[in-house]
Amino acid sequence: HVAPVVQVLFNRSKAQVISFSKDKVLRIWDVQLQVCLQRLAGIFPKGQEVSTRFFMHEDTGRLLLSFNSAMTLLAMKAEIRDRVLSHDMPVIGAVLNEKLGQLVSGCQAGCLTFWLLESGQRLRQMPDAHGSAEVTALATDPGADRFYTGATDGFVRVWDWGGHLYHELNCNSISSSAEVSQVLALKQGVVAAGFSKNVTMFKSKSFRERRVEPSEWKEQDVHQDEILSLASCPPHSLITAGYDGVISVWNSSSESCTRQLMQRCSQPPPNLDSEGRSSRSSRRRSAGKGADEAEASFTVTRLRVLDTRKPRARGSANLVSCGANGFVRFWNLHQGALVAEFLAHTQASSIIMEVSPDCQHLVTADGGGFIKVWHIADYCLDSAGQQAADGEEEPLVTERPALESEWQAHSDQINDIRLTERQDRLLIVTASSDCSLSLWDSFGNLIGTFGQEEHWKIEPLSVVLERLERERQEQELEDDEPQTGPPAVDETDWSPDERAVTDPKGFRISAWNSSLLGSRYAEAGSGRRQRRQPETLPDLAFIAQDRHTPAIGPFNSLSISDFTEMRDPKQPDFLAHPDVYFRDKEFSKPLPVQTAAMGENKLQAQFDDRTLLPKYVLDYETQIKKYQAFAVTNKEKEQPQSKAGARRPSGQVGLAGQTVSKMQQQQRPLSKHKH
Incomplete structure (x- = not known):
């Protein structure tokens, strides 16, 4: 610390010392190694403190610090590497x-x-x-x-x-x-x-x-x-x-x-x-007897x-x-x-x-x-018949x-x-x-x-018990197997190989067969249970083939004969004349559609208005034409009289009015039928 230390606390479960200085720096020390494991600063309340207290709860790994009227709680996170954690916290x-x-x-x-x-x-x-x-x-x-x-x-x-x-x-x-x-x-x-x-x-x-x-x-x-x-x-x-x-x-x-x-x-x-x-009342009396607790x-x-x-x-x-x-x-x-x-x-x-x-x-x-x-x-x-008699307490x-x-x-x-x-x-x-x-x-x-x-x-439980029994039997077999290995090598009685002395340049030593390291490795490996290797099948052609033949996967065992010689095939037409099939066509405007002149083609059927329209429409049209013709005729008769200044006779007027009313009465049923 660079400032005076005001608090020291021991963590006995982890053999650590926690110290706190006046500049509000917390340090965690290892007692045996006497080194600082962690330094904490800048997380504590600022200001001048009058009283500072520590409390360490070792079971939960929590440190409680008090600064006047403020309190700080620090939780120690466990460093776990060999176990599976479901959560980051308890x-x-x-x-x-x-x-x-x-x-x-x-x-x-x-x-x-x-x-x-x-x-x-x-x-x-x-x-x-x-x-x-x-x-x-x-x-x-x-x-x-x-x-x-x-x-x-x-x-x-x-x-x-x-x-x-x-x-x-x-x-x-x-x-x-x-x-x-x-x-x-x-x-x-x-x-x-x-x-x-x-x-x-x-x-x-x-x-x-x-x-x-x-x-x-x-x-x-x-x-x-x-x-x-x-x-x-x-x-x-x-x-x-x-x-x-x-x-x-x-x-x-x-x-x-x-x-x-x-x-x-x-x-x-x-x-x-x-x-x-x-x-x-009894509850109030019992509440005041806290000193008599068991x-x-x-x-x-x-x-x-x-x-x-x-x-x-x-x-x-x-x-x-x-x-x-x-x-x-x-x-x-x-x-x-x-x-x-x-x-x-x-x-x-x-x-x-x-x-x-x-x-x-x-x-x-x-x-x-x-x-x-x-x-x-x-x-x-x-059961009810085994209970104690009246007045007796049940043991x-x-x-x-x-x-x-x-x-x-x-x-x-x-x-x-x-x-x-x-x-x-x-x-x-x-x-x-x-x-x-x-x-x-x-x-x-x-x-x-x-x-x-x-x-x-x-x-199911039966499957689990069978697997456990099988594992137990395998373990017993491993324990009963004798552990055999190469004979122990006497380290004191050692002499060089004769071939190494006679032909030092051509001699090559095998470290696994003639050294202490190789013998000890073989001895340690002999105690292990050997894994059974699969047996060879020499009768199969794809296994007994030449070792120098490169492997080509699962189709290596297939017998593939030489391909028969084939003549050059006839060249297709699109290769011989590519300009016909693949030439670029110029864009041309579409030709106008020619319509046949009237009368060139003979009509197959003739249709007029009377075959297309319903009968009530045709009847209505006939009545309208009659009315128009009658109106035109009356107008032509009235024009000479108006030029001469003569007054139209009243009887003629009544006759015309009656004729017009009759025409209107004939039109009404036709209009109703239309609607």
Whole structure:
């Protein structure tokens, strides 16, 4: 540094030292080599600082720096070269669509990726699904038509499987912004929870606009700490749990808490009424007893309801919870009792779980990347006749269910698990903080990692077992084969070859037959399994041919005789007289069309007006001609009288008027017929 160093921090997991100077330059050093690995400058707030503090979270590789009232968060990106990465940042979860066979995964960078479950092919990517906010939760509705994403900005977004955004649900209140950690879709609407003590409800009837505001939840302040997990029990039960280990059962229709399971929680159990519900006064008293919390943590990270079970007896269970210290607990919702608990993962600070669709298997995972598959088909499934007598408490079951398999799936913490069935196999999808999303079967066989170059095919279990058995037998044969090689060469007893002494110019030494290097190489190669070469077929002509004959491909074996001598063919006419066929013709104007004179050609048929026009038209024309002739005749008779100045007699005028009216009456029926 060129300025005074004000802060120093050790990263013990990587043997590094982080130093920060007064000129706001951050350096990362290797302790053993004492060299600077990285230098960061120009990204910190400017101005004179009064106080600067560091905090390094080694598990997530994040460094938190404070400058007076400003804070800066730096994330250390892991340098991974020998593994397949599905995302650039840790994967926080995934959701499945059984109808389409698709999978959507989300990472801390806010990127959503669509995959095909059958082959692992990447379909599309949606970077910055929530802008600059980090995606923290993924969920899907019961019909798998929509899926939901929650983020640190307090919003839940509703998407379809084509990547179209439908709604944006606002979980923030006026006074604070809540990070969404759990989303659950119900028939009545969508429920969201996170770093808040209350439940946020969005009813279905409010999904009309792009941005949806929450509905008012009737009963508040039931949980004393943040809600971490949600589950639903048909037909109208909502189950919530949080940091304090209290499991609350709600009626989603009346929005009221009907029961609380407080057998394993950090708070002392309050006074319960006849229905198993705690009173408000007891909740207030328990809220003030934070100093009496138990040393062990009872945080509940997952809640799952066993839908196929309908327990009525006290010894049967239909609710499973897990969380801190690696414990798994089975509950009876109808009785409000704890039925069984067992330690699934030793030395684990927290675990997550998922139940198979048929409620036959339970899969748990811890922060070290380990997975365990438990068979719970008959676990905590007592009949009504085996329950304890009245007044006696049912003994708590602490025995573990049958463990089918366990393996380490990832090198870092597993954040989410999804289960599905394909080809009569139970498949497990795991999302981890090591930036990978993998697909396994229930026996620990890796099918593939999403993002790898080669696509996979999900095969039936019988085919997989046959292939594994065949590989095991081949490996046993390789182990049983004796490893033979050339005799060891004594390095001390060495003498030159006699031919090298007698004829040094003509002698050529073979390094592979008479040297230590060649003998050791042959010895190392003799231990390997030799690949069988194909046998030669000397009877075939195209294989036994002369080696010096150049190869001409697959037609080399064909027998091709010499071509027969042919005479010169007769030259075609277009070659002998090209000027006739290919000469350039001059452009000439088109000759005028000559029409035949009238009378030169004899008419084949004669047509006149009377044969072409209809009869009523011809009759009308005849009447018009008669009228015109009559009018002309009358006009000629009137002209001599007008010149003489004589007045026309009234009788003649009446006669003419009658004649004209008669002509008009004769024309009217003709005009009607025309129309």
